[in-house]
Amino acid sequence: MERILEVDNLKISFKTQLGRITPLDGVSFSLSKGETLGIVGESGCGKTITAFSIMRLLPKNAFLGEDTRIAFRGKDISTLGKEELQKIRGKSISMVFQEPMTSLNPLYTIGWQISEVYRLHEGLSEEEAMTRSVEMLRLVGIPEPKKRVTEFPHQLSGGMRQRVMIAMALACSPELLIADEPTTALDVTIQAQVLELMNELKDKFSTATIIITHDLGVIAEMCDRVLVMYAGQIVESGDIFDIFDRPMHPYTKGLINSIPKIEISKKDQKKLSVIDGYVPHPSSFPDGCRFRPRCPMAFEKCLEKPPMIESEGHHSVRCWLFEGDDV
Amino acid sequence: MKVYFLKRFLELIPIFFAISIIIFVIMNSMPGDPLLQMRMQNPRVMTNDPERMRELREYYHLDDPLPVKYFTWLKSVMTGDLGYSSMYKTPAIDLITSRLPNTLILTITAWLIGLVVALPIGILSAVKKYSAFDYTTTVFAFIGISLPGFWFALIAIIIFSVSLGWFPVSGMATYGITGSWNIFIDRLRHLVLPAFVLGLVQVASWVRYIRTSLLEVLDQDYVRTAYAKGVPDRKVIIKHALKNAMIPIITIIALDIPYFFGGALIIETVFSWPGMGRLMYNAVISSDYNLAISCLMFLAIITLISNLVADFLYVMVDPRIRMGRKGA
Amino acid sequence: MPKFLYRRKLDEIEGKSRPVHINSYRQLVWAKFKSHKLAMFGAFVLVGVVLFTVFGPLFVDAGYEDMDFSYLFSPPFTEGHPFGTDELGHDVLVRVMYGGRISLFVGLASAVITTLIGTVVGLLSGFYGGLVDRLLMRFVDVMLSIPMFPILITLTLVFGSGIMNIILVLTVFGWMGVSRLVRGLVLSIRETEYVMSARAMGVKNGRIILRHVLPNVIPIVIVSATLNMSYAILAESSLSYLGLGIQPPMPSWGNMLQRAMNYILGTTTGVNPWWLTVFPGFFIFITVLNVNFLGDGLRDALDPKFVSES
Numbered sequence: 006m007e008r009i010l011e012v013d014n015l016k017i018s019f020k021t022q023l024g025r026i027t028p029l030d031g032v033s034f035s036l037s038k039g040e041t042l043g044i045v046g047e048s049g050c051g052k053t054i055t056a057f058s059i060m061r062l063l064p065k066n067a068f069l070g071e072d073t074r075i076a077f078r079g080k081d082i083s084t085l086g087k088e089e090l091q092k093i094r095g096k097s098i099s100m101v102f103q104e105p106m107t108s109l110n111p112l113y114t115i116g117w118q119i120s121e122v123y124r125l126h127e128g129l130s131e132e133e134a135m136t137r138s139v140e141m142l143r144l145v146g147i148p149e150p151k152k153r154v155t156e157f158p159h160q161l162s163g164g165m166r167q168r169v170m171i172a173m174a175l176a177c178s179p180e181l182l183i184a185d186e187p188t189t190a191l192d193v194t195i196q197a198q199v200l201e202l203m204n205e206l207k208d209k210f211s212t213a214t215i216i217i218t219h220d221l222g223v224i225a226e227m228c229d230r231v232l233v234m235y236a237g238q239i240v241e242s243g244d245i246f247d248i249f250d251r252p253m254h255p256y257t258k259g260l261i262n263s264i265p266k267i268e269i270s271k272k273d274q275k276k277l278s279v280i281d282g283y284v285p286h287p288s289s290f291p292d293g294c295r296f297r298p299r300c301p302m303a304f305e306k307c308l309e310k311p312p313m314i315e316s317e318g319h320h321s322v323r324c325w326l327f328e329g330d331d332v
Numbered sequence: 333m334k335v336y337f338l339k340r341f342l343e344l345i346p347i348f349f350a351i352s353i354i355i356f357v358i359m360n361s362m363p364g365d366p367l368l369q370m371r372m373q374n375p376r377v378m379t380n381d382p383e384r385m386r387e388l389r390e391y392y393h394l395d396d397p398l399p400v401k402y403f404t405w406l407k408s409v410m411t412g413d414l415g416y417s418s419m420y421k422t423p424a425i426d427l428i429t430s431r432l433p434n435t436l437i438l439t440i441t442a443w444l445i446g447l448v449v450a451l452p453i454g455i456l457s458a459v460k461k462y463s464a465f466d467y468t469t470t471v472f473a474f475i476g477i478s479l480p481g482f483w484f485a486l487i488a489i490i491i492f493s494v495s496l497g498w499f500p501v502s503g504m505a506t507y508g509i510t511g512s513w514n515i516f517i518d519r520l521r522h523l524v525l526p527a528f529v530l531g532l533v534q535v536a537s538w539v540r541y542i543r544t545s546l547l548e549v550l551d552q553d554y555v556r557t558a559y560a561k562g563v564p565d566r567k568v569i570i571k572h573a574l575k576n577a578m579i580p581i582i583t584i585i586a587l588d589i590p591y592f593f594g595g596a597l598i599i600e601t602v603f604s605w606p607g608m609g610r611l612m613y614n615a616v617i618s619s620d621y622n623l624a625i626s627c628l629m630f631l632a633i634i635t636l637i638s639n640l641v642a643d644f645l646y647v648m649v650d651p652r653i654r655m656g657r658k659g660a
Numbered sequence: 661m662p663k664f665l666y667r668r669k670l671d672e673i674e675g676k677s678r679p680v681h682i683n684s685y686r687q688l689v690w691a692k693f694k695s696h697k698l699a700m701f702g703a704f705v706l707v708g709v710v711l712f713t714v715f716g717p718l719f720v721d722a723g724y725e726d727m728d729f730s731y732l733f734s735p736p737f738t739e740g741h742p743f744g745t746d747e748l749g750h751d752v753l754v755r756v757m758y759g760g761r762i763s764l765f766v767g768l769a770s771a772v773i774t775t776l777i778g779t780v781v782g783l784l785s786g787f788y789g790g791l792v793d794r795l796l797m798r799f800v801d802v803m804l805s806i807p808m809f810p811i812l813i814t815l816t817l818v819f820g821s822g823i824m825n826i827i828l829v830l831t832v833f834g835w836m837g838v839s840r841l842v843r844g845l846v847l848s849i850r851e852t853e854y855v856m857s858a859r860a861m862g863v864k865n866g867r868i869i870l871r872h873v874l875p876n877v878i879p880i881v882i883v884s885a886t887l888n889m890s891y892a893i894l895a896e897s898s899l900s901y902l903g904l905g906i907q908p909p910m911p912s913w914g915n916m917l918q919r920a921m922n923y924i925l926g927t928t929t930g931v932n933p934w935w936l937t938v939f940p941g942f943f944i945f946i947t948v949l950n951v952n953f954l955g956d957g958l959r960d961a962l963d964p965k966f967v968s969e970s
Contacts, residue, residue, distance in 0.1 A: 594807025
């Protein structure tokens with residue numbers, strides 16, 4: 006199975022007027038062809054920054070760590086120059102963003118925006134590109150694509166705009182698709198439709214996919230493997246059965262437990278369980294294990310930074326509770 | 333789109349009335365009795381005869397109740413009769429229309445200078461945010477908006493006219509020049525200093541505004557999408573960002589046209605430029621109430637027109653307005 | 661170029677920036693303000709100017725009316741006259757100091773009054789909304805687009821000149837800009853969930869305005885006040901320059917420039933008294949410039965979402 010993406014020790018720091026902030030600290034993972042990886046965590050855990058850093062869509066004051074390496078199909082793209090990077094973006098690696106309402110340029114027709122990718126990466130003429138764009142629109146399930154192609158984003162609903170975004174992203178059949186909270190901003194019924202569409206297309210194109218979300222339901226729907234992130238680090242990683250059936254990290258357990266369940270009989274009904282405390286801000290990450298202040302199982306060893314401990318079947322966890330369990 | 337214009341135009345009508353009321357109130361608050369004023373300025377023509385005075389008062393509607401006065405005044409304004417200037421002894425409207433072209437020459441030139449200088453600098457500042465260029469530009473912009481216009485003009489005169497002798501000190505033309513080419517050059521020489529002073533002060537505020545507008549657009553999600561698609565930097569800035577930033581920029585540039593008239597007032601006074609601004613200043617200095625109010629009314633109308641112009645430009649650029657905002 | 665990360669690695673900045681530890685809003689505001697170099701510079705200079713104008717005259721024997729006949733039109737650095745003298749032998753330095761008091765006072769007073777009125781109007785209009793609000797704001801919008809200066813000079817015909825009258829002239833329409841800003845902010849605060857829940861709980865409107873809306877409006881009010889002050893100082897000096905503002909013999913930086921203009925082409929003795937133009941104008945410029953720096957720094961510091969790259 007070809008390794009599409011290998012992220013090694015991804016560390017991102019921002020240089021601000023107040024000093025240096027490091028929201029991402031040593032994230033490592035990999036992705037094979039056709040695989041779907043989910044990255045889950047609460048707001049502020051660094052999952053979006055992780056997604057953006059692959060294509061380096063971060064602002065100018067962001068810096069990569071010393072030993073950081075991002076290998077796409079074997080080649081380190083973290084040191085690529087501007088032009089080479091631009092060739093990859095939109096063609097070999099694509100992204101779908103969270104807010105369909107604002108992710109499309111309001112002053113250009115959606116046809117123009119999709120064909121831009123074709124004109125740029127495949128050198129097609131305007132006509133050819135437009136024809137292909139109509140095809141893509143049909144593929145993502147937009148009715149009357151020939152008519153829609155001349156419309157502006159504000160004339161489409163949120164769900165349709167997200168479909169357009171997906172069309173734009175998959176236009177050049179990229180090998181890797183990164184979707185940052187693709188359905189969070191959509192109504193629940195539309196969410197289901199869009200997820201179904203994404204499942205269909207990623208199988209069809211066998212695109213390796215990374216899905217960023219805070220919604221465990223989406224993870225369950227779409228992903229083969231999961232990374233659980235907290236405070237700039239991966240705290241647990243494994244395939245979805247491992248994560249859902251045998252969660253190891255207290256944080257993962259807390260997340261799964263806090264999914265509201267509709268119980269039928271009164272005796273099964275429990276109070277909604279929550280994880281106490283707040284997600285720490287990158288300017289004040291706790292020392293040692295970053296989850297320690299909120300962890301019900303914390304003990305003295307937790308004052309030291311726990312490493313990733315790999316258990317059986319590629320199920321890893323960053324927690325002292327599992328020290329000695331390593332394979 | 334026509335609906336949009338009609339709506340905007342109709343909205344302006346009550347505003348116009350409100351402004352005219354305000355101007356009317358200002359006019360009526362001015363101390364002094366108009367007839368006495370006229371008498372003081374034209375002692376030979378005005379009589380002292382109480383009977384005649386009473387007739388005149390009636391003729392000029394001086395003792396009518398305020399609302400009547402207002403409507404009479406408004407009616408005459410709308411028909412182009414702006415009254416008489418007590419200082420120049422000519423109808424105000426004639427004075428204004430004769431000076432207006434001079435002010436327009438000055439204002440339009442300054443506006444163009446401002447545009448040509450501010451646009452590229454503002455755009456570059458935004459694109460090279462926090463660079464040395466940006467920092468220098470910011471400082472210059474601050475200097476520009478803090479400089480008193482008239483002081484800047486005086487210093488410019490001291491340096492360029494008195495010390496260096498490159499440009500004439502004042503006025504619009506030199507008397508006694510012959511030959512159309514010489515006249516043209518002479519006029520140009522007179523125009524340079526006032527136009528630059530007027531324009532450069534505006535450049536300062538425009539540069540900051542252009543920079544801010546472009547930066548705001550560059551922060552938008554759709555710009556990030558463009559980068560994510562692999563669009564080269566220059567194209568992102570020009571095709572994706574600038575086009576969107578143009579909307580607020582055009583609006584400001586059009587809406588600022590009245591400010592040029594305001595700034596022209598001071599500049600015309602310093603440079604003795606025979607325009608509407610200086611006319612208004614002379615009116616105020618000599619307590620020529622009628623002329624002053626007429627100029628103000630004229631300015632108000634110009635402002636309302638430029639509001640409409642800005643609306644028009646806005647529509648041209650933004651398809652969302654063009655189509656009347658359908659969709660989700 | 662924004663949104664683009666090159667190959668830079670951490671070691672480039674390792675030594676140059678320390679990690680952040682901010683614990684409260686107040687700390688954040690102060691830290692941001694301190695790092696805004698221009699604002700700090702501005703604050704420093706302004707304090708200097710204020711001290712100069714307020715306490716300077718105590719150190720000098722001369723009054724602004726004193727005429728030194730042995731030194732007419734002297735350039736700067738003449739004995740006893742660091743800034744030179746004018747045509748009547750008045751010492752320019754002393755006049756600049758007294759003029760400063762007037763100009764600063766007018767500027768400050770106008771700024772305070774216009775900000776107060778504007779804030780109240782904006783708060784009420786934005787919070788209670790309705791037809792009155794819409795009409796008022798549309799009206800304010802258009803009034804604001806009419807160039808203010810011609811209106812100001814016309815108002816001097818109504819109110820006359822002199823310190824108090826000029827303050828009046830500046831405040832009659834000066835509150836409009838602030839009111840629009842405040843009203844805009846109030847509108848967005850009004851729709852926030854905590855205000856809506858307060859209303860749902862039956863909290864009286866007045867209390868909501870005071871406890872929820874007002875504190876959030878204060879940053880923008882402070883910034884507006886500084887902008888208003890810089891505008892007021894410029895407006896007063898322009899009016900005085902035109903002879904419509906502060907009248908002689910009371911000095912103001914503006915009317916000093918008016919007298920200077922008479923000699924711009926040189927005096928009868930062939931002297932070019934540039935110092936008469938340069939000094940008062942320079943002080944206007946410096947004061948306004950630094951008020952603007954200060955305002956900009958305050959705006960960046962008080963904006964909760966804004967932390968700039970360095």
